[in-house]
Amino acid sequence: MSGLLDMGVPPVLPNNNDHLHTRTHRQAMSKILFIVSLIMLTSACVPTSYEALPEQQSPLESFWQKSISTDITQYSCIVCHHSESIASETDYVLLQNNVDDYLDKNLEITLAYLEKSEQHGQLFLSKSRGLDHTQVLNVESDKYLTLQSFVEMATQQDEIRASAISYYKASLSDNLMQTQCLACHVEEGLAASTGLVLTDANTANHQDINANRVINFASLSNTNFDNVLLKATGFDHAGGEVVASDSEEAGFLMAFLSLLNPSSTQ
Ligand code: HEC
Numbered sequence: 349m350s351g352l353l354d355m356g357v358p359p360v361l362p363n364n365n366d367h368l369h370t371r372t373h374r375q376a377m378s379k380i381l382f383i384v385s386l387i388m389l390t391s392a393c394v395p396t397s398y399e400a401l402p403e404q405q406s407p408l409e410s411f412w413q414k415s416i417s418t419d420i421t422q423y424s425c426i427v428c429h430h431s432e433s434i435a436s437e438t439d440y441v442l443l444q445n446n447v448d449d450y451l452d453k454n455l456e457i458t459l460a461y462l463e464k465s466e467q468h469g470q471l472f473l474s475k476s477r478g479l480d481h482t483q484v485l486n487v488e489s490d491k492y493l494t495l496q497s498f499v500e501m502a503t504q505q506d507e508i509r510a511s512a513i514s515y516y517k518a519s520l521s522d523n524l525m526q527t528q529c530l531a532c533h534v535e536e537g538l539a540a541s542t543g544l545v546l547t548d549a550n551t552a553n554h555q556d557i558n559a560n561r562v563i564n565f566a567s568l569s570n571t572n573f574d575n576v577l578l579k580a581t582g583f584d585h586a587g588g589e590v591v592a593s594d595s596e597e598a599g600f601l602m603a604f605l606s607l608l609n610p611s612s613t614q
């Protein structure tokens with residue numbers, strides 16, 4: 349237990365009964381404030397989104413479509429970086445625009461390249477500006493700066509996801525998700541037809557898989573994002589109140605959500 353309390357989330361249990369009432373009250377208030385600000389803030393800013401969505405584009409995806417794909421990758425890179433050209437043996441091979449869905453797929457290919465290691469973002473940019481590579485973009489050009497912003501945005505999202513995954517594994521997986529939510533949120537469970545279906549501990553890497561599933565679910569829409577905490581604490585949830593709003597577990601869930609969307613709290 350003490351290990352969990354060390355995770356940076358303050359312990360919920362009061363040490364002393366005199367403060368029980370005020371603490372609980374204060375926690376209930378801050379919880380309500382949290383939910384209100386969560387709803388206000390998340391409707392004001394687009395949630396961090398990671399997956400290609402047909403009905404709702406993530407900021408990264410629209411950036412890619414508006415400023416990178418046509419003007420930079422299809423214009424300046426594809427000529428060498430497609431499967432039949434001179435860079436076909438490299439780790440960066442794009443699809444030409446006669447392929448269905450090339451926009452989404454090339455974004456995926458580019459993200460996969462940038463995710464290969466911490467250095468790949470810098471490598472990608474240094475190649476573009478001509479280091480050990482033909483010079484394609486001038487460092488001072490608007491296009492280069494745009495590409496740089498894109499790389500920053502893409503690699504920052506990785507960091508956000510990585511920190512959310514490690515928090516999930518340390519504080520949510522065993523404490524809450526595997527023990528409580530899995531009762532229904534599994535294939536064949538009561539919540540099998542929802543957007544949140546988790547996998548049991550028999551699956552290797554179940555913690556990573558489930559962390560990614562919860563993150564993907566929460567990133568799909570503001571409603572999903574809000575519902576992770578709201579439903580878990582019994583607001584409009586067929587599964588009822590799984591954890592009390594002022595419980596330690598609810599605190600872990602809030603902390604996890606605030607990692608995904610830092611502007612949603614405070
Ligand atoms: C004139 C042809 C040409 C153009 C245009 C070109 N590249 Fe390249 N690129 C190459 C070749 C050849 C290689 C393999 C040798 C090397 O690493 O430099 C390469 C390698 C790379 C690599 C390293 C891939 C790996 O295996 O790690 C990256 C990243 C890259 N290019 C990005 C770009 C980007 C981004 C653009 C457009 C802004 C671009 N290139 C435009 C020819 C090109």
Ligand code: HEC
Pocket residue numbers: 524525528529530531532533538539541542543544572575576579580584585586587588590591
């Ligand atoms: C007793 C069964 C049960 C348990 C336990 C349970 N749920 Fe649910 N949950 C459901 C059912 C059934 C639905 C679908 C109906 C609804 O939205 O309430 C649902 C829906 C949800 C949704 C909305 C899914 C969607 O597709 O929009 C979320 C989010 C959610 N639950 C989170 C949780 C979390 C987090 C836990 C654990 C803290 C949990 N639930 C535990 C039964 C359960």
